[in-house]
Amino acid sequence: MNAVIVDSIIKTYGKEKDLAVSNVSFAVKKGELFGLIGPDGAGKTTLFRILTTLLIPDSGTASVDGFDIVKDFRKIRDRVGYMPGKFSLYQDLTVKENLSFFATVFGTTIKQNYELIKDIYTQIEPFKNRRAGKLSGGMKQKLALCCALIHKPSVLFLDEPTTGVDPVSRKEFWQMLRRLKEQDITIVVSTPYMDEATLCDRIALIQNGRILSVNPPEEIIHSYPDLLYAVKSENIYHLVNCLKDYENTISAYAFGEYVHLAIKSGVSPRHLAMNEKDQKIDDIEQYLLRNGFKNAVVRKTEPTIEDCFIKLLSD
Numbered sequence: 412m413n414a415v416i417v418d419s420i421i422k423t424y425g426k427e428k429d430l431a432v433s434n435v436s437f438a439v440k441k442g443e444l445f446g447l448i449g450p451d452g453a454g455k456t457t458l459f460r461i462l463t464t465l466l467i468p469d470s471g472t473a474s475v476d477g478f479d480i481v482k483d484f485r486k487i488r489d490r491v492g493y494m495p496g497k498f499s500l501y502q503d504l505t506v507k508e509n510l511s512f513f514a515t516v517f518g519t520t521i522k523q524n525y526e527l528i529k530d531i532y533t534q535i536e537p538f539k540n541r542r543a544g545k546l547s548g549g550m551k552q553k554l555a556l557c558c559a560l561i562h563k564p565s566v567l568f569l570d571e572p573t574t575g576v577d578p579v580s581r582k583e584f585w586q587m588l589r590r591l592k593e594q595d596i597t598i599v600v601s602t603p604y605m606d607e608a609t610l611c612d613r614i615a616l617i618q619n620g621r622i623l624s625v626n627p628p629e630e631i632i633h634s635y636p637d638l639l640y641a642v643k644s645e646n647i648y649h650l651v652n653c654l655k656d657y658e659n660t661i662s663a664y665a666f667g668e669y670v671h672l673a674i675k676s677g678v679s680p681r682h683l684a685m686n687e688k689d690q691k692i693d694d695i696e697q698y699l700l701r702n703g704f705k706n707a708v709v710r711k712t713e714p715t716i717e718d719c720f721i722k723l724l725s726d
């Protein structure tokens with residue numbers, strides 16, 4: 412059964428009718444941890460605001476927990492938890508006051524649903540009398556999650572919950588989400604961090620208001636069609652340009668301290684053992700040598716979600 416159904420949603424802004432969400436359709440299964448992955452401006456927040464009944468789409472339909480986002484908006488508001496990217500906490504209220512406030516708004520008490528938030532709340536309880544504005548990023552995020560959960564929602568929408576949070580808190584946060592999922596809460600979470608995509612059951616890759624793919628992350632990675640190499644040398648900028656001109660190149664782009672080079676899979680096996688010497692590596696090394704890169708290191712690499720995203724964008 413599906414907890415969220417989005418069918419042909421279109422949303423534009425302003426007189427110019429700038430397209431923010433372009434004919435988007437997808438469904439999220441009950442109990443699923445579903446990720447909306449895409450860069451800034453992709454349309455993630457707009458979709459969240461539509462699904463939490465804060466915005467009305469220009470056209471298309473959507474339902475959450477079986478209720479229509481327009482006709483049944485009140486029922487949806489009782490059933491969803493929403494952690495917006497910004498401004499979800501009252502900075503001048505303490506940790507405890509924020510939580511009590513959100514509980515009261517939903518006609519419940521902290522005590523009534525304490526079991527659900529206990530794991531998370533105990534981590535911020537030592538600071539319960541501190542004003543929210545004086546908490547660290549990680550602590551704010553935990554409090555905001557408690558506030559979004561306090562009325563025991565069946566579907567939880569989290570808009571970029573880990574943006575601006577340190578790597579350790581980010582990891583802890585995802586562990587918390589996995590535990591919530593075990594309690595049968597459907598979670599839709601957006602993130603611009605591609606590495607977080609692999610922690611979801613399924614992900615929708617979104618760009619410019621369009622969905623490029625909806626699949627489990629491992630399937631997206633498995634269906635990557637090209638051969639991918641990581642190339643390292645001094646002067647990444649020149650290296651990228653040089654590799655773009657290589658005859659077999661499909662794409663070449665900076666990837667951390669490496670350049671990722673995608674080439675046509677041709678006759679080489681798609682999954683060469685990582686330590687197996689690949690004829691193509693020799694060819695690339697020779698090409699780079701001819702072009703003045705004396706110490707370039709070339710190795711085969713497995714695609715990440717980010718590589719798949721780049722591939723989908725260039726198709």
Ligand SMILES: Nc1ncnc2c1ncn2[C@@H]1O[C@H](COP(=O)(O)OP(=O)(O)OP(=O)(O)O)[C@@H](O)[C@H]1O
Nearest residue numbers: 424425430431449450451452453454455456457458
């Ligand atoms: N209130 C608004 N008025 C006009 N345009 C808007 C408004 N809100 C969003 N947009 C535009 O709609 C597009 C999608 O924005 P949206 O905020 O949904 O994306 P996002 O993926 O959540 O990115 P971000 O993380 O930057 O918020 C962008 O081009 C954005 O500039």
